Amino acid sequence: MAEIRVPKLNTNDSAYVLLEWLVADGAPVRGEDVVAAVETSKTVEELVSGHDGILVQLIPAGADCTPGQPIAHITPHPAPTTTPPMLATPPPTPVPPTPVAPTLATPPPAPVFDGVPAAGAPATVPGGAPVSGAPATGSGDAVPSKAPLITAPAQALIDELGIDPARVRALPVKVVRRVDVERLAAAGSPSPRLPAPPAADGPSLPAKAAAASPAVVPPAITPPPPTVVPHAVAPPVVAPPGETPSAAVPPAVAPVTAPASAASAVASPGAVTAPVVPVGGSVRGLSGNQRAVGRTVSLSHQTIPAAYTAIKVDVGKATAAARDLTKRLRKLVGLPDLLIAAVARLHHDFPLCFATLLDENTAAVPDAPNVGVTIDLGTGLYVPVIRDAHTKGIEEIAGELAGFRRLAQRGGFRQEHFDGGNIVVTLHHDRDIVMAVPIVFPGQACALALTSPQREGERTVAVIGLAYDHRLVNGRDAVLFLQALKETLEAASFEGL
Incomplete structure (x- = not known):
């Protein structure tokens, strides 16, 4: 054994x-x-x-x-049972034939009223055969024998987000955890094909639709007459002191004639209606990149109870050091490169800022900091990842970041550039931007935002914001994390970074 x-x-x-x-x-x-x-x-x-x-x-x-x-x-496997030798079988005893009952005529079908069988009639399937008494099996989807196990937190999130169980069963894992569901939801489902947006100088969408497909009314149906909706009666208005009552009375409004299609909306207040294109407006399809951003943002707001803290940093010495490194290395070095290096060095002291929440009791802490950084040059938002950033110097980080910018310009990113991140630095260093609140990416704990340096008296300052998953990081830890960044960036020397 x-x-x-x-x-x-x-x-x-x-x-x-x-x-x-x-x-x-x-x-x-x-x-x-x-x-x-x-x-x-x-x-x-x-x-x-x-x-x-x-x-x-x-x-x-x-x-x-x-x-x-x-x-x-x-x-060990149980030994197979031994089959005893077969004995001679006695000849069968003759059995008299059983009388057969006469065949009854098939009863006529039960009457059906408005598509519903009459009381007592057997239910039938479209082919006409009676439905057996077997219990219903829901959607009828076959459950594979090797379907993965789903943890309770993962199942709760699946139910909350309404994710198709077939997509969950297709995951290449034995155990589906909450983080797997978050990533699955962030990937989203295939986007529907959208109609091409109309030309800028063409007719509006409602006018084109009306010209292309005029409404056809069946000859046997007479459209109902327009519904007259009286204007709502306003409550009595009390004139303020010093004014005559007639000055406070609103002018009379003529009754509003609504089309017949609006009758159902009037009869059912609170009914949710689909968005409509404004008169003279047009429809524009979102890019695949923007749809992916939207899915990630929606999932973040639905699943992560995020908090936010910001700190003001004197970056005068840091920007001067970046200029000196640019001359010495003959490679462009900026404040974002220094911040990424400083963030990576805090992995050892603040491991939960880089962690992934598995369930309400546990978190997975990575062995190395993989820092994502936002790149948006007007062609879409990308978040490539600098892996093992704690082992790389300023020159190597600056080189990777410059390479990411070139890929964003040419559209040469591959999926491998985006995988593996466990913290994100978002860059908002355009002129006069003083604050930005980043989203926490699903499966991560923190996201930082670097704003544009501003003159403040004799100092040059920038605001660094930290959004964090409050289930993993408390406010005190967030403050200590930001203070450690502040001390590093305000230091007189950046040796070792």
Whole structure:
């Protein structure tokens, strides 16, 4: 009999959580089968069987487990039962034929009134066969045998956002966590094909629609007469002291004649109607980039309880140092490059500012800071990532950022440029911008905003804002994080950055 023991998964934790059993107790397994998911403080690890046999669980899902602890046994497969030798079968006893009842005529179909069968009539399917008594199975979607397990926080978010279960089942993971659902929702569903916007000098959309497809009224139906909607009666108006009552009485308004199509809206106050194009207006399709931004922003506001704190920084010495580095390195260096380097150096002291919330109890802390930075040159907003930024100097960071700007101009970004970020620096350094509130990207904890440097007396100052997921970072930690950035940027020397 073999054992499945919990391996040592990292050096930080002395205990883990058995998140889920992926194979039922008593089920047969093969040596390469994944049987359990164990959650550490950083991630979720999958444990394989390692042996062929029958799985016997020793602890329940949700229980704590320690490195080296056995959590299951693998017993050998049960021996096949031996079939006894076949005995001679006695000849069958003759059975008299059973009389057959006479065939009854098929009853006539039950009457149907307004598409509803009469009381007592059997329900039928479109082919005419009676519906069996089997219970309904919902949408009828087949559930694959290898469908991933979904944690309770992930399921709650799926229900909240109304995500198609088929998209969740298609995820290439054994266990679906909340962060997987957030990323799935941020990716969005395929955008519908939008009609091309009309030419600027052409007729408006309503006029073109009316010319292209005039309304056709069936000959057997007479359109209802227009509905006359009387103007709402205003409440009595009391004239203020010093004015005559006649001066305070509103002028009479003639009754408003509404088209017949408005009758339903009048009869059903509060009904939600689709947006309409204003007279003389036009329709413009959003770019794919903007639709992606919209999905991310909507998901962030729906799922992340963000807070915001800002700090004023004297950047006079930092901008002077950037000018000196530009001359020495013969490469453009600016305040954003210094800020990205300073943010990356804070990963060790403020790990939760770079973390990913897994559920209400745990967060995954990355081993290295991967800093995303916003690039928007008028062709769309992009957030490429500088990976392992804590290992790179100012010259290398400045070179990568310059390369990102060139890619934004030529449209040469690939998906790999955007993957893996765990914090974002947003740049708002156009002239006279004094404050900006960034969004926290789904799956991340913090986003910073750098504004334009401004003269303030004898100083040159800039405001650095921090938006943060309050489930991971508290206000005091946010203040300490910003103060550490302030000290670095206001330092007289940037050696080591």
